Amino acid sequence: DTEVTQTPKHLVMGMTNKKSLKCEQHMGHRAMYWYKQKAKKPPELMFVYSYEKLSINESVPSRFSPECPNSSLLNLHLHALQPEDSALYLCASSQAYGTSGGYEQYFGPGTRLTVT
Amino acid sequence: GIQVEQSPPDLILQEGANSTLRCNFSDSVNNLQWFHQNPWGQLINLFYIPSGTKQNGRLSATTVATERYSLLYISSSQTTDSGVYFCAVAGNYGQNFVFGPGTRLSVLP
Numbered sequence: 001d002t003e004v005t006q007t008p009k010h011l012v013m014g015m016t017n018k019k020s021l022k023c024e025q026h027m028g029h030r031a032m033y034w035y036k037q038k039a040k041k042p043p044e045l046m047f048v049y050s051y052e053k054l055s056i057n058e059s060v061p062s063r064f065s066p067e068c069p070n071s072s073l074l075n076l077h078l079h080a081l082q083p084e085d086s087a088l089y090l091c092a093s094s095q096a097y098g099t100s101g102g103y104e105q106y107f108g109p110g111t112r113l114t115v116t
Numbered sequence: 117g118i119q120v121e122q123s124p125p126d127l128i129l130q131e132g133a134n135s136t137l138r139c140n141f142s143d144s145v146n147n148l149q150w151f152h153q154n155p156w157g158q159l160i161n162l163f164y165i166p167s168g169t170k171q172n173g174r175l176s177a178t179t180v181a182t183e184r185y186s187l188l189y190i191s192s193s194q195t196t197d198s199g200v201y202f203c204a205v206a207g208n209y210g211q212n213f214v215f216g217p218g219t220r221l222s223v224l225p
Contacts (some may be wrong), residue, residue, distance in 0.1 A: 009140075037157075043159070043215050056212065088181075102145070102148075103147065104149060104164040105147075105213060107158070107161075109157065109158045112157065112158075
């Protein structure tokens with residue numbers, strides 16, 4: 001099974017709200033990722049977790065707060081977002097993350113976020 | 117960081133036609149993937165192909181790593197092939213996955 005699941009599928013939130021996005025995989029992968037995709041643009045990497053530790057933060061504003069409670073779960077906590085944060089948020093996982101080789105990434109269906 | 121280019125940016129085909137999409141990258145890679153993004157936003161893995169040639173039904177891909185390009189071939193296109201095709205790579209000296217700008221394919225009935 002090469003499935004990554006994400007909830008919710010759609011989310012509308014105000015600029016003062018706090019919400020969370022959830023991602024889950026049961027492939028035994030030890031690396032998980034958050035990407036942001038604006039309309040008509042390619043996905044852009046936000047965060048990488050390797051063995052439940054944050055490995056990469058691509059200078060993402062602190063209003064986005066990732067969390068990896070265990071090897072199967074990845075959350076993205078949202079607080080005080082701006083309208084320009086409206087986008088498709090994609091989660092991915094791979095067998096590992098590191099400099100020893102490239103690992104195939106598998107993507108979830110995404111959460112379409114609208115900030116009003 | 118590594119740069120990724122894709123061509124053509126847009127492609128319109130009649131159903132049944134064949135097409136070739138190209139991905140150029142600026143440095144050595146240890147991961148190259150082709151994805152199809154459907155209208156609902158789902159990124160579907162087509163190929164993991166840092167080098168060599170693979171085929172899956174009507175689709176095939178070739179990566180010539182020494183010349184830093186990859187090609188995706190779509191034969192006998194169908195309307196369900198419509199969407200955006202992305203090439204994404206991770207360089208040998210940096211693991212972050214970089215996407216190309218995509219090729220937007222429309223297959224007309």
